[in-house]
Amino acid sequence: MRHPGLFEFIKNEDQFKDIISKTDIYPSLGIYGADRGQKHFLMSALSFFTCSPLLVITSKEEKARAVLQDMSVFFPPNRVDYFPVREIVPMETYAQSREVVSQRVEIMDKILHGKAQCVVTTIEALSRMLPAPEEFKKLYVTLKKGQEISREDLISRLIRVGYERVEVVEIPGQMAVRGGIMDVFGITASQPVRIEFFGDEIDTFRIFNPNTQRSLESIDEVTLLPAVEFSLAPGEPGWAEGKALIEKEWTLAFKDLDESRVQTVGQNLRDKYDQVLKEMESGIVSYHLEQYLPYFVKGKYTLLNYYRREPFIIVDEPLHVREEAESREEELKEVFRELLEQGKILPRQEEILVEYDLIREEAAERKKAGFSLLPGGSRGFTAVAPVSVSGRDLPQFQGKFPMFVAQVKDWQRQKYSVIIMTSSKDRGLRLKEGLWDNKIEAVVLPEILSAPVEGQVIITYGKPLSGFEFPAAKLVLVSDSELFGRSKLRRPRKQYDQG
Structure with a gap:
């Protein structure tokens, strides 16, 4: 941690001692009275004294960004991460930013490998279903010097996990091939890697500058994270079963249509099914295909399932988090109903939404604290032990x-x-x-x-x-x-x- 002297300074203060002692005794605390900077300082102090990874959940992105900026002051560089929102509602043209997918994949990987010290996110970001951790790990592509793999097999593998083939790599998630040389810009990498083949054997790896093409460093091994959270390419685990479920639901949905809706809704169903089937069988992975994740995964997984070490969960203003989650769920379910009636989605696609109650159940057995300004702010969050903290806003000096x-x-x-x-x-x-x-x-x-x-x-x-x-x-x-x-x-x- 940075500025550890500040945490040492408050460790013997009665109010903070009360917080720490109760974290050892009770599964959940309701801490009230602190606001903004003081609240974020106390959140950081909990990480320092519990020696646990933190997962901070807020109601909105703006609040998450504020927590991120304040807590970054007290952690070493690059130790406070933000897990962003991905859209849940199916879109005809999926405009999700590759940068957002990259950020999410990077955090999922950090958590899986115990490298995430503090993750800040929103309840909306947690409400999108994830693949099982063991299935996500199968999408990694690890390559070693001297490894035997044909260039064509590697190209196919990278396409299946979301990489785009281009003439020249410029941004993460791209690959380019020229003769016996393959350039790959890892989705979470800061520089691309150049792979040279000797027949079907990897001869060399070199990190290079994409602007100058100048080699920077030779390495012996590289692990490329997937450019998608889940792959629906043929041959992936559960692909045939998931495809069969989609076909079954499509057939049932079409049979249930009355004559007045066959031409409109029926045509939407035909168009959607033809598009999805064609994309699935092509082996080219697109982001919007991930909306069919519920057909390929048994059970609902969230970011909490990715932790190897149990995180200490902090909920910022629990009442606001609950209200935001319930409002968002109601809105999304109405949108799903409308899309289903129009034949633009299939019934099980709605299950990509992870309800607030399920997230709360996942957190139930883990250590946690809810921070709220007022005593009643922890309603909707199981706060076994309340703790009061004194705090005051500072004067605004405005350069005087x-x-x-x-x-x-x-x-x-x-x-x-x-x-x-x-x-x-x-x-x-x-x-x-x-x-x-x-x-x-x-x-x-x-x-x-x-x-x-x-x-x-x-x-x-x-x-x-x-x-x-x-x-x-x-x-x-x-x-x-x-x-x-x-x-x-x-x-x-x-x-x-x-x-």
Whole structure:
């Protein structure tokens, strides 16, 4: 964890000691009173002291992004991940972003291999059915130097797990072939790999820059994650059985039509069935075929089933999460009913939706905590042990430095430890100089490794969306937001190395 000194600072504070002791005794806690920055700090502290991977569930994407940004301050780089939403409703033209699929596949892989320290997501993202973990792992393509595999077999295998064949690879999820050379840009990779064959044997692997084509590194092995969450290509496990179920449902749906609907709804059913069957038998995997997952998988799996080590589950405002889930379910079921009546889907496709009650059942036996501002905010979430936490919003200084100086001196008189997080080193040094000019002996630390002392003012680096005052612990954390005004929350985009 980053800034472990802050967690050490609060570990003996009575309210936080109450939280930690109750996590050892009770399966679920209802923690209320903390908001925004303080809440996200306490969530991070739970990871530090329970030594468990965290799964944080929010009601909406905007809230998830705020949690992600604040918690990233307290975790090492790239240790707080976001699991995004994929559309559930079947679309005629499936416009799902490849980037979204890449992010989801990467998180599923991290969780499977115990590498996910903190995952932030929404209840909507959890409500899309996933394949069984063991079936997902079968889609991995692992290649080793000296391995015997024909180029044609490898091309076929990559197409079956969602890779697109192109002339020149430019983005993740693509492959290109020229003679005995194959370039593959792994769906979660930052650089593509060049595979050279000697007959049917892999001779060399080289990581290269896709812009300059310049080789960067030689490797002996590569694992390519699938570019889809589930493959419906011929020969995959359960393919024949799933296809038979689709045919059976299509036949029954067509027989149930009365004469007045045969020409309209019947034609929709014919068109849809012909399209799906043609795509399935072609072996070319498209994202919208994954909407037929319920025909090929027995049981409903969620992200919770992918954890090897049980996660500590945090639900942010449980009442809001439940309300959002139930509202979304009602809306989706109505859409599915309309599409079914129009002959645009088959009955079992609706089962791709994982209901809130099932997710709650999956979480029932796991350690968890619900965070809410008000005591009643944990309704709909089984909170066995309530815990109250004190917190206050900070003043908005809006660049008024004399006002800020006066407030820092007041906090020092109250024996608070004051942490100031700035977005850059230069800004931190300027703040230090200004505070020293006003007889406040602030120190600049790149990381807070030991607990602050009473009345100490520390300037460090980070970009939380908001600060907080924790009165019981006599701790204040001030962000750029309070100092200079709130900044807009930006949606992070995945970056690919350019060499």
